[in-house]
Amino acid sequence: MKIRIHYTTQLKSVLGIDSEEIEFPPGSILLDLLRQLKQMHPLEVEQYIFSSQDVLLPGVLLCQGDKHAGHDLSVPLQDGEEITLLSVVSGG
Numbered sequence: 001m002k003i004r005i006h007y008t009t010q011l012k013s014v015l016g017i018d019s020e021e022i023e024f025p026p027g028s029i030l031l032d033l034l035r036q037l038k039q040m041h042p043l044e045v046e047q048y049i050f051s052s053q054d055v056l057l058p059g060v061l062l063c064q065g066d067k068h069a070g071h072d073l074s075v076p077l078q079d080g081e082e083i084t085l086l087s088v089v090s091g092g
Contacts, residue, residue, distance in 0.1 A: 001026060002022070002024075003022055003033060003083060004080075004081075005022065005037070006084040008086045009086060014047075022037075024077055028077045034050045034054075035050075038050055048060070055071075060086065062084075062085055063083065064082075
């Protein structure tokens, strides 16, 4: 199944892309997606998205379609689904 991942703000800048499409086997979950991203972009993902302890970093929001997925990485992926990774912007 194909999943499209969208990157915004700082993540888009760090990775140098705004989206990519990845193939996953049926039954894959959000954790599988993040582990795959870490294999594809090891330095960037570990620093900005997903820690070496398989934890989504607190400054990242993960959305499945138009819904916030929270930090439950056991949620199944669906064919054709769009995942968006947003880095929280702060400042004043």
